[in-house]
Amino acid sequence: MRGRLLFVAGAAIGYVLGSRAGHQRYEQIAAGASKVWHSAPVQKQVVKVERAAEAVLPRVVTGLFHVVLWAVKKLLGIQTTPKRGTA
Known part of the structure; x- marks a missing residue:
């Protein structure tokens, strides 16, 4: 003890x-x-990254939307047909 x-x-x-x-x-x-x-050098790079992200973000969101939409349709068993000119 x-x-x-x-x-x-x-x-x-x-x-x-x-x-x-x-x-x-x-x-x-x-x-x-x-x-x-x-510090100034780090903040300079932060601004560059923020601008690059702002330029790419709309495409990323659109792509993500389409992936989620595809997944939901597949999960629910909804037939999807590709649009003309995309296949």
């Missing part, structure tokens, strides 16, 4: 000390990540 009590006490002390050190390290990592994220 004494061994278990000592183990639990040691685990509790280790947890408290570890969580303090862990929290400090987390704050360091978060501050570093924020600094990198807000």
Whole structure:
């Protein structure tokens, strides 16, 4: 019984000390990540990616719509015939 009590006490002390050190390290990592994220070169690339995504998004949504429509029709057993000139 004494061994278990000592183990639990040691685990509790280790947890408290570890969580303090862990929290400090987390704050360091978060501050570093924020600094990198807000830097000019990273933000320049973010803008490029946003513009590229905006250009492609309508085609992706349309394609996804057609895939979902096909899947629903297949699931419900609705016959689909290809449009002229698409086959």
